[in-house]
Amino acid sequence: MSEIADRYDPTRVEPRWYAVWEERGYFHADAASPKKPYCIVIPPPNITGSLHLGHALNNTLQDILIRYKRMDGYNALWMPGTDHAGIATQYVVERQLEKEGKTKEDLGREAFVARVWKWKEESGGTIIRQLKRLGASCDWARERFTMDAGLSAAVREVFVRLWEEGLIYQGDYIVNWCPRCQTVLSDLEVEREEQDAEFVYIKYGPLTLGTVRPETKLGDTAVAVHPKDRRYRKYVGKTLEVPSVEGTITLRVVADEAVDPKFGTGVIKVTPGHDPTDFEIGRRHNLPVRSVIGFDGRMTELAGKYAGLDRFETRKRIVEDMKALGLIDRIEPYRHSVGVCYRCKTVVEPLVSKQWYVRTRPLAEPAIKAVRSGRIKIIPRAWNKTYFHWMENIRDWAISRQLWWGHRIPVWYCDRDGSMHVSRTDLTACPQCGGALRQDTDVLDTWFSSGLWPFSTLGWPEDTPELKVFYPTSVLSTGFDILFFWVARMVMLGLKFMGDVPFRHVYIHALIRDAEGQKMSKSKGNVVDPLHVMDKYGTDAFRFTLAALAAQGRDIRLAEERIEGYRNFANKIWNAARLVLTNLDGYDPALARRGTPSVADRWIRSRLTETTAQVRQGLDAYRFNDAASAIYQFLWHEYCDWYLEIAKRSLYQPESPAARAVTQRTLVEVLEATLRLLHPFMPFISEDLWQRLLPNGAAADPSTRSIMIAPFPKASRKGRDPEAERLMAPVLDVVSAIRTIRSESRISPAVELAATVRPASPEVAAALESSAGIIGALARAALTVAPDGARPAGSAMAATPSGDVFVRLEGVVDFDAERQRLRKEVEKARKEIAFLEARLGRPEFVERAPAEVVERERTRLAEQRETERKLAASLAALG
RNA sequence: GGACGAUUAGCUCAGUCGGCAGAGCACCGGCCUCACAUGCCGGGGGUCACUGGUUCAAGUCCAGUAUCGUCCACCA
Numbered sequence: 001m002s003e004i005a006d007r008y009d010p011t012r013v014e015p016r017w018y019a020v021w022e023e024r025g026y027f028h029a030d031a032a033s034p035k036k037p038y039c040i041v042i043p044p045p046n047i048t049g050s051l052h053l054g055h056a057l058n059n060t061l062q063d064i065l066i067r068y069k070r071m072d073g074y075n076a077l078w079m080p081g082t083d084h085a086g087i088a089t090q091y092v093v094e095r096q097l098e099k100e101g102k103t104k105e106d107l108g109r110e111a112f113v114a115r116v117w118k119w120k121e122e123s124g125g126t127i128i129r130q131l132k133r134l135g136a137s138c139d140w141a142r143e144r145f146t147m148d149a150g151l152s153a154a155v156r157e158v159f160v161r162l163w164e165e166g167l168i169y170q171g172d173y174i175v176n177w178c179p180r181c182q183t184v185l186s187d188l189e190v191e192r193e194e195q196d197a198e199f200v201y202i203k204y205g206p207l208t209l210g211t212v213r214p215e216t217k218l219g220d221t222a223v224a225v226h227p228k229d230r231r232y233r234k235y236v237g238k239t240l241e242v243p244s245v246e247g248t249i250t251l252r253v254v255a256d257e258a259v260d261p262k263f264g265t266g267v268i269k270v271t272p273g274h275d276p277t278d279f280e281i282g283r284r285h286n287l288p289v290r291s292v293i294g295f296d297g298r299m300t301e302l303a304g305k306y307a308g309l310d311r312f313e314t315r316k317r318i319v320e321d322m323k324a325l326g327l328i329d330r331i332e333p334y335r336h337s338v339g340v341c342y343r344c345k346t347v348v349e350p351l352v353s354k355q356w357y358v359r360t361r362p363l364a365e366p367a368i369k370a371v372r373s374g375r376i377k378i379i380p381r382a383w384n385k386t387y388f389h390w391m392e393n394i395r396d397w398a399i400s401r402q403l404w405w406g407h408r409i410p411v412w413y414c415d416r417d418g419s420m421h422v423s424r425t426d427l428t429a430c431p432q433c434g435g436a437l438r439q440d441t442d443v444l445d446t447w448f449s450s451g452l453w454p455f456s457t458l459g460w461p462e463d464t465p466e467l468k469v470f471y472p473t474s475v476l477s478t479g480f481d482i483l484f485f486w487v488a489r490m491v492m493l494g495l496k497f498m499g500d501v502p503f504r505h506v507y508i509h510a511l512i513r514d515a516e517g518q519k520m521s522k523s524k525g526n527v528v529d530p531l532h533v534m535d536k537y538g539t540d541a542f543r544f545t546l547a548a549l550a551a552q553g554r555d556i557r558l559a560e561e562r563i564e565g566y567r568n569f570a571n572k573i574w575n576a577a578r579l580v581l582t583n584l585d586g587y588d589p590a591l592a593r594r595g596t597p598s599v600a601d602r603w604i605r606s607r608l609t610e611t612t613a614q615v616r617q618g619l620d621a622y623r624f625n626d627a628a629s630a631i632y633q634f635l636w637h638e639y640c641d642w643y644l645e646i647a648k649r650s651l652y653q654p655e656s657p658a659a660r661a662v663t664q665r666t667l668v669e670v671l672e673a674t675l676r677l678l679h680p681f682m683p684f685i686s687e688d689l690w691q692r693l694l695p696n697g698a699a700a701d702p703s704t705r706s707i708m709i710a711p712f713p714k715a716s717r718k719g720r721d722p723e724a725e726r727l728m729a730p731v732l733d734v735v736s737a738i739r740t741i742r743s744e745s746r747i748s749p750a751v752e753l754a755a756t757v758r759p760a761s762p763e764v765a766a767a768l769e770s771s772a773g774i775i776g777a778l779a780r781a782a783l784t785v786a787p788d789g790a791r792p793a794g795s796a797m798a799a800t801p802s803g804d805v806f807v808r809l810e811g812v813v814d815f816d817a818e819r820q821r822l823r824k825e826v827e828k829a830r831k832e833i834a835f836l837e838a839r840l841g842r843p844e845f846v847e848r849a850p851a852e853v854v855e856r857e858r859t860r861l862a863e864q865r866e867t868e869r870k871l872a873a874s875l876a877a878l879g
Numbered sequence: 880g881g882a883c884g885a886u887u888a889g890c891u892c893a894g895u896c897g898g899c900a901g902a903g904c905a906c907c908g909g910c911c912u913c914a915c916a917u918g919c920c921g922g923g924g925g926u927c928a929c930u931g932g933u934u935c936a937a938g939u940c941c942a943g944u945a946u947c948g949u950c951c952a953c954c955a
Contacts, residue, residue, distance in 0.1 A: 006915065199955090211955060260954050268955050277953040336955090385883070386950075393951090480950085511949090548903090551893065555884095555948085559891060561904055568917040575915035582914075625893070629902070644914075652913080736921090742909090743921035749910055780912090832899090844935040853898055853936090860899075 004581060004692075008574035010538025014684040018132060026070075026708045027137045029077035031465040038074035039470040040066055041454050041503075042138060043478050043486070044146060045131075046085035047124035048092050053512040053558065054479055055127070056134060056530040060546045061509060061624060062477050063136050067680035068619050069474075070137070071712035077470055079457050080131070080138035082124060084147040086406040086446040087181055087189075087343050093119050093405075109404050116405045130531065135539055135683045137708070144457045146449040147407065154456035155407045155449050156424045158497060163422045167359045168399075174272075174279035175398060177351040178341040179297030183402040184355055186445060187395065188485055190339040190348050199334035200319060201265070204251070205242040207235065208329045210264040212336060213274070214322070215314040217244070218303045219292040220251060222270040224281055227255035229266050245321045246304045254285045273352050289352050297349060311349065356400035356409060356442065363492035364394045370491060370501050378506045379622050383480060390484050397489075399445045406443030413438050451489035454502035471498060475505040483508065507622050510549075512556045528558060540682035541567040547681050548632070550624040569632060570685055573678070576640050577689040580667045583651045592665035595658040598650075599731075599771065601666040602724035604643040607634060608670050609719030615677050616715060631678055639670065642732065649777050668693060673713045683708070727767040730759070730802035731775060734768060737798040737805040738779035744821045745796055745809060753781040756792050759803040768802075781807065797822065797874035799867040806874075815878050822875040829868035836861040 005012075021027065029039075040062050045055060062078065070076035093116045094104055104112040131138065144151060162168040176185040197212045204223055211217070223240070225232040235253040242249050258277055259268055272282030273291040282289060292303040299306045299314050306314045322328050339348040368391045370376045371384060378384050400409060412427045413420055416435030421427055427437050449456070454473050458466040472494075478487060487506055494502030533542050544566040549556045597605075611634040618627030647663050654660035672693050679686040690707040738755050747753065755775075759765035765785050768775070772783045791797065795806040796818045809818060836857055839845055846854055 004914095007917075008915090209955080213955080258953070258955095263954050271955095275953080275955075277955075280953075382883075389882075389951075549892085557891060559904085562891075564917080565903060568915095571915065571917050575918085577914085579914035621895090623895090626895095629893080633902085640914085641919085645919095648913095739920060740922085744908095746909080749912075749920075835899095839936085842935065846935080848935040849898075856898085 004578050006575065006578070008538075008571045008685065010540065010570070010684070013688045014539050017684055017687045018135065021137065021706065021708055022132075022140065024706070026706060027078070027139050028141055029075050029139050029470075031469045033075040035073060035075035037077070037469050037474075038066070038069040039077045039079065039473040040475055040477065041079040041457055041473055042081065043476075043482070044081045044083040044144075044450060044453060045127045046088050047082045047120050047127070047145075048085055048088045049127045051127055051130035051134070051530050053528055053530055055131075056542070057509060057512055057546045057550065057556070058477055058479065059131055059134055059136050060543045061507070061550060063134070063683075064543075064547060064624065064680040065475065065477070065619065067137055067683065067708065068712060070708070071676065071679065071710060073711065075469070077142075078136070078138045079142055079144070079470075079473075080128070080136075080140060081144035081453075081457060082127065082146070083446060083450050084120075084145065084406065086401055086403050086443060087183065089116060089120070090403050090405040091181065091343055104404065112404050133531070133534065133539065135543065137683075142457070146446070146453075150459065150462075151449060151452070151456045152407060153424075154452050154460055155444065156410050157461045158448075158452060158493065159410055159444070160422055160424050161497070162358060167362065168356060169359065170354060170356050172352055172354055173357070173398070174274075174276050174350050174352050175355055176339060176348045177295060177353070178344065178346055179295065179349055180344050180346040181341060181403075182295065184353070184398060184400065185341060185348060186398050186447075189342045191342045191345075192337040193340045193345070194335060194337050197334050197336055197338075198319075199264075199332045201329035201331070202269075202322060203327050203329055204267070204269065205240045207232070207240070207253075207267050208265050209267040209269055210332075211269060212334060213271075213315070214318050215299070215306075215311055216271040216274045216292065217269060217318065218246075218299070218306065219271045219273045219290040220249070220269045221272060221282065221287045221290055222252045222254050222285065224254045224256045224259050224268050224270050225266060226259040226261040227257065229255075229259075229261040232267060243325070243327065245318060245325065245327075252285075252287070254281065254287070256281045256284060274350050276350055279350070279352065291352060293349055293351065295351065295353075355398050356444075358397040358399055360394045360397050360492070363496055364391045366495045367391055367488065367491040370495060376491065376501050376504065376506060378508065380508065383483065383506075383508050386480070387483065387488065391488060394488075397445075399448050400440075400442040401445055402441070403443050406446065407449055409440040409442050409444060411440040413440070447485050447489055450486055451493045452497075454490055454494055455498050460497070467498075472501050473503045475507055476503040477507045477509060479511060480508050481511070505622075510551070510556045512558055533563060537563050537567040538570060538684075540685045541570050543683075544569065544628060544632075544681050547624040548628040569636065570682065572636055572640060573682075573685060573689070576635070576644060577671060577692065579644060580671050581692055584664055584668065586657075587664045587668075588657075588661050589665060591658055592661035595662035597662055597666065598659075599724050599727045599767070600643060600646045600774065601662060602721045603728035604639060604666060604670055605719065606721035606724050607638050608673055608713075609715050609721075611638075612673075612677060612713045612719070613715035616712075619680075628681060631674070631681065635674055635678070639674065643667075643670070645778055646774050649774065676707060676710055677713050679707050679710075726763070727771075730764045730767045730800075731771045733800040733802040734783070734805055735775055735779045737800050738775075738781050738807055741796045741798055741805070741807045741818075741821075742779075745807075745817045747809075749780065751780070753779070754784070754792075754808040755779065755781040756784045756786050756789060756795070756806040756808075757803050758786055758789060758791075758806070760801065762787070764802050791874060791877065793877065795874075797871065799825070799870055804870055819875065819878055822871055822878070826868060826871045826875060829864050829871060832864045833861065833868060836864065 042062065043058065066076050066078040097103060107115060159168065176190045178185055199210050199212055200214050201208050201210045202214065207223060209223065225236065236255045238253050240251050240253060242251055258281055270278045270281050270287060272279045272287050273289045274293060290302055292300055293311050294300045297311050299309045299311065301307050306317065340346060341348055368388060371378060371387060378387060411420060411422050414430035414433060414435045414437055417430065417433045419430060419432050421431060430437055455467060455471055458464060458470055460467055476487065490502045530542065541563060545563045548566065611630050614630035615627045618624065618630060647667055650659050650663040672690065675686040675690045687707045734757055738753065742753065757768055759768060765787050768785050775781065775783050792806050792808055794810040795808045798805045809815060840857055840861060
C-alpha cells in the first residue's frame with residue numbers, strides 16, 4: 001500500500017488475479033449447491049479460432065452476467081467448450097499438408113483424422129487461453145469439446161432417435177457443392193457474391209433464351225415457358241429438335257410457373273442436374289437428370305467432347321463453338337450474384353447427389369410456439385420476426401458432409417445382403433447375415449453437434465444432476481449471424497430431446513464494425529485485434545468499453561478514442577483508491593461508528609444506493625451500456641469530483657478525530673461497495689484495489705477473501721436518504737454558481753472571493769450555513785448566508801434553484817465580462833418566459849394536460865419571471 | 880423482389896410511459912490546487928433527415944419520401 005503507483009498499470013495487476021481465482025475454485029459451480037441456479041453455455045468457439053472482437057464482446061457480456069449472478073448469490077455456471085468446426089478445421093490441416101506437398105488422400109482417412117486431432121491438441125487451445133486473458137470466469141473443469149466421448153454419444157443418440165422416428169431420411173437432391181472442399185454445403189453456408197458475367201442468348205430451334213451458364217446446356221433436358229405466356233403457348237407439350245454443339249438434341253417444352261415471362265425472352269432452358277430451380281421443374285414434369293459437371297468441377301463423360309474440361313473453361317469454349325455454328329443470338333453484359341463457399345469462396349456448383357436430411361417441419365412447430373408463448377424471450381424483441389420468418393419457411397436440413405473430420409454418420413451398409421443399419425454403437429458385422437460392413441463415409445454437419453450443446457454439455461443422454469439443476473439454461477448470448485445456424489437448431493433439438501426450451505432468454509448483441517462502420521474482415525485488413533487492445537489499454541478498459549457500447553439493436557463502431565477514455569477511467573479509479581488508501585492512517589472503525597455522518601457522507605451513500613439500483617436494472621434488462629454509464633457517472637462525477645474533494649477537508653484539517661474517522665469510514669465503505677458494483681465489468685482492477693482495502697475494512701470471513709465471491713451490492717430502500725440529497729443540492733448549486741462566475745468573469749482561481757447567498761428557503765439556509773466550510777473550500781469563497789439581505793453592491797449574480805448567489809467583484813475584475821454574462825442570462829430567461837406564457841396562454845393546454853404538468857409549467861414560469869427580474873436588477877446595479 | 884434497421888451536437892452514439900434534448904470524444908477559456916495533466920474548473924455548440932397526420936403537447940405515435948445499411952429470396 002505504501003508504494004502505490006500514481007498511474008494504473010494493468011500489466012502489473014491483471015496477470016496476478018486470474019490464476020488465484022481459478023486455483024481457489026471460484027469458477028466452479030457445484031450441482032449439489034442449494035443456491036438458485038443460473039447457467040450460461042458459451043457459444044463454443046471453433047478450435048481454429050483466435051479471439052476476435054465478436055468473441056470479445058460476447059464473452060465479456062456473458063462474463064459480466066455470470067459474475068453479477070455469482071456475486072448475487074446464485075449457483076452460477078458458465079459452461080465452456082470448443083467446437084470441432086468440421087470444414088474449417090479440415091481446411092486448416094489440409095493447407096498444412098499442402099505446404100508439405102501432400103494431400104489428405106496421401107495420408108488416408110485414418111491418418112488424416114489423427115493428424116487433425118494432433119493439430120487440435122497443439123493449437124486448438126489458443127482461443128481458450130485468450131478467453132482466460134479476457135477474464136472469462138468459465139467453469140473450466142467442465143470444459144467440453146463437440147467431439148469428445150460424451151458429446152459424441154449424444155450425437156449418436158440423437159441421430160438414431162430421429163432416424164427411428166422417421167425424421168432423418170436419405171435422398172437424392174440438388175445440393176450446393178463446393179468442388180474445392182469436396183463437400184455439400186447447407187444453404188446457410190453459401191454466401192452471395194456479385195459478379196460480372198455474360199448473358200448469352202442461345203438459339204434453341206425456333207426459340208431463343210438467355211443464360212449465364214452456357215456450359216450447363218449440355219445437361220438440358222427441356223425448355224420451359226410460363227403457362228400463361230401466349231407467345232409460346234403453341235410450343236408447350238411439343239418436342240423440339242434443336243441443333244446444338246453436339247449435333248441435334250431433343251428437348252421437351254414444358255409450362256411452369258417458375259418461369260418469369262418478363263425476364264429475358266421468357267424462355268428458360270431446364271437443367272435439372274445443375275440448377276435448383278430447374279431441379280424442381282424437372283420433378284414436376286418428370287424430366288431426366290443429366291449430370292454433365294462432376295464433383296471435381298470438371299465436365300463428365302456425358303459432356304461428350306468437353307469431358308474432363310473445367311466448368312469455366314467449358315463455358316468459354318462452348319460459346320466459341322456455338323458462335324461458329326451460328327447458334328448465338330447475342331451476348332449482353334450482366335451483373336448477378338453467384339453462390340460461393342463461405343469457407344474458401346469457390347463458386348458453388350449445384351449438383352444432384354445422395355445426402356442425409358433432417359425433416360424440420362415437425363421440429364420447427366414447437367420451436368415457433370416456444371417463442372410465441374414467451375417461454376423463450378428474445379432480446380431485443382425485434383429479432384422475433386426474423387426468427388419466425390425463418391422457422392415458418394424452414395427447409396429440410398441437409399446434415400451430411402463429405403468430410404473426414406467430424407462425427408461420422410452412424411450408418412453401416414452390408415454389401416452381402418444390401419441391408420442398412422443405423423446404430424448407437426459401432427458395428428463390425430452385419431446383424432442380419434454376419435457379412436462385412438462399410439460405414440457411411442460422410443460426417444455430420446458441425447451444427448448437428450453444437451445444436452445439442454445446452455444439454456450434451458450437461459451430460460445428456462446420461463441422467464445427470466447437472467441436467468436437473470441447470471437445464472433449461474438461463475440465457476444464451478450470441479450475435480444474430482448464427483441465429484439460424486445455431487440458436488434455432490438448439491431450440492428445436494432441445495424441445496425434442498429434453499422436452500423443454502434450452503434457455504429462457506436469448507440475448508442478441510450488436511455486431512462490431514470498425515470506426516468507419518465497415519464489417520471487419522481479414523481481407524479488408526481492418527481487423528482490430530482484441531489482444532493488441534488489451535496489451536495497450538488493459539483488459540478492464542477494453543471490457544468496460546465493450547459493455548458501454550453494447551446498446552441494443554445497433555451496430556457498434558469501435559473507435560480507439562473510446563477505449564482510451566475508459567483506460568483513463570481505470571486510472572481515475574486507481575487514483576481515487578490511492579487517495580483513500582494513503583489517508584487511512586490511524587483509522588479507527590470503532591471510533592467512526594460512534595461519530596455522526598455528515599450530510600456529505602449521507603449524500604454519497606444515498607447516491608451509491610441509487611447507482612446500485614441503476615446497475616442492477618441495467619444488467620437485469622441486458623442494458624449493459626446503462627449499467628456501465630451509471631457506474632462511470634457515479635464514480636467519476638459524484639464520488640471523485642464531489643465527495644473526495646469534500647472529504648479532503650476533514651482528512652487534512654480535521655475538526656475532530658471522530659469527524660476524520662467518520663469520513664475515513666465513508667471513503668472506504670463507499671469505495672469498497674463501488675468496487676463490487678464494478679467487478680463484473682472490470683474484474684482485475686476491482687479485485688486488486690479491493691484486496692488493498694481489506695485489511696482496514698472487512699473481517700476475516702472466507703467470503704471476503706475475494707471480491708469475486710463477495711456479495712453484489714443491494715439497493716435497499718433504507719440506503720436512500722432523500723433528506724441528505726435535498727440538503728446537499730444547495731451546496732452543489734452554490735459551489736457551481738460561484739465557479740461559473742469566477743470563470744466567466746475571468747477571476748483567477750487563486751483569488752479568494754466573498755460570496756453572499758440569498759437562500760430560497762429556510763431549509764436551504766440551514767443547509768448552507770452548516771456546509772459553509774465545504775463551500776469555502778470547493779469554491780474558494782467566504783460564504784455569507786443572508787436570508788433577507790440586499791444584493792451587495794458591485795457584485796456578480798447567478799440565480800440557482802437554491803437561491804441567488806452574489807460574488808463581490810470589486811477589486812478583482814472589470815465589470816464588462818459580468819455585464820455580458822448577465823445579458824445572456826437575461827436573454828435566456830426571457831425566451832423561456834415567452835415560451836411558457838405561450839403554452840399556458842392556450843386554453844386547450846390548461847384544460848387537457850394533466851394537472852401536475854400544468855402546475856409544473858406555472859411554477860417554472862413564476863421562477864423564470866423572478867429570475868429575470870433579479871438578473872435585470874443586478875445588471876442595472878452594475879451601471 | 881420482400882423484410883428489418885438507421886438518420887439526434889463537429890465525430891461516435893444514448894434517449895424505456897408522448898411532458899424542460901443528453902453522454903463521451905473533439906472544440907473554446909482558465910488552472911501543473913499536496914489522488915490522478917490518462918487530471919481539475921468553466922463554457923459554446925441542436926430545424927432531432929424531409930413532408931404530412933394524430934394530440935393540449937411529438938426526437939418519441941401514424942402515413943409517405945429520401946439516403947445509408949443489414950438479412951432473406953429459385954429471376955435463368
